Amino acid sequence: MDSITVFAPATVANVACGFDIFGFAVDNPGDQITLTASPEPGVRITDIIGDEGRLPRETGRNTAGIAIQSYLQHINRTDVGVDVVLRKQMPLGSGLGSSAASAVAGVYAINELLGRPLPTIKLLPFAMEGERIACGSAHADNVAPSLLGGFVVIRSYQPLDVVRIETPATLxxxxxxxxxxxxxxxxxxxxKNEVSLKNTIIQMGNVAGLIAGLMTPDYGLISRSLVDVIIEPVRSILIPEFNEVKQAALENGALGCSISGSGPSMFALSRDALTAEHVGAAMQQAFLSASITSEAYVSEINRQGPKVLASQEVVH
Structure with missing residues (x-):
């Protein structure tokens, strides 16, 4: 039977100053999904590996399942049947876009299996439906970079307007x-539902500065702009040793450090791989000083997004 396996990458959302509007993809971790064509119409989650039994198997409650289902309804192919095996390769509730990666892998895989009836950018609304199931809001700051790769700006939701920008090759x-x-x-x-005008102005300056720094590229401007005066001060209280971990990153050469998505993962940007490795070790040590173990990942900005790992007799 026809089958395809797709990997979709984890993502860092918000990127300090860009709450709900910035996100970028990384090389690892990520999620894998395998779709196998079935003569029986419908989408079935046949297995989930790596979730410790925590994720729903019901199609309508699973981020990958609902994304695939929404896609098939949109292209009027409810006659299609697929069995889904999802391999979770990142922690749940990590702040790394776990639910987004599953949704993106699913919708990208079904589009490939059916011969790409839609361009990749048109898959975004279906992946966003997976996010609605996961957290009650169809936001795009994780699914857009996971699907499109690179650093993505969500300029608007109504109408949806997504912009992918270039980043330095050595970031x-x-x-x-x-x-x-x-x-x-x-x-x-x-x-908080409201923020002060003073903090809004500071945040807007950092948002503009970060985009300019990435596109120039200007590492000094990137560093000065990776500052969040609105969200980080509130959410950081949920992460033990946050200030110590951030300070460790900065002292070891990071351009900046903040919370990845909603946390508890933290991210740092550096201008070379060796510095990024040192930064990771220092951050882990800071957590460990409070008896908190951790996993570290270092990569360039992932510009590819999802990729096909294997396929067999893919239908066109």
């Missing part, structure tokens, strides 16, 4: 995931 990301969990809904609940 490296360090991600450290402490072995604790922060629920995305809880992390949004504690945020």
């Amino acid at each position: 490296f990301c360090t991600i450290v995931h402490p072995d604790i969990e922060v629920n995305t809904k809880d992390a949004r609940f504690i945020l």
Whole structure:
């Protein structure tokens, strides 16, 4: 039977100053999905590996399942049947876009299996439906970079307007995931509904500065702009040793350091791979000083997005 296996990358959302509007993809970790064509119409989650039994197998409650289902309904192919095996290769509730990677892998895989009836950018709304299931909001700051690769700006949601920008070739990301969990809904609940004009102006300057720094490229401007005066001060209280870990990153040469998505993962940007490795080790050591173990990942900005790992007799 026809089958395809796709990998979709994890992502760093918000990127300090860009709450809900910035995100970029990394090389690892990520999620894998295998779709196998079936003569029986419908989308079935036949197995999930690596979730410790925590994720729903019901298609309508699973981020990958609902993304695939929404896509098939849109292209009027409800006659298609697929069995889905999802391999979770990143921690749940990590702040690395776990639910987004699953949704992106699913919708990218089904589009490939059916011979690419839609261009990749048109798959974004279906992946966003997976996010709606996961956290109650169809936001795009994780799914867009996971799907498109690179650094992505969500300029607008109504209408949806997504912009992919170029980043320096030698920009490296360090991600450290402490072995604790922060629920995305809880992390949004504690945020204030209103912010001061003063902080809004500061944040807008940092947003503009970060984009300019990435596109120039100007590492000094990137460093000065990786500052969040609105979200980080509130969410950082959910991450033990946050200030110590951030300071360790900066002292070891990071351009900047902040929370990845809703946390508890933290990310840092550096201008070369060796610095990024040193930064990761220092961040892990800072967590370990409080008896918190962690995993570290170092990669360039992933410009590819999802990729096909294997396929067999893919239908066109």
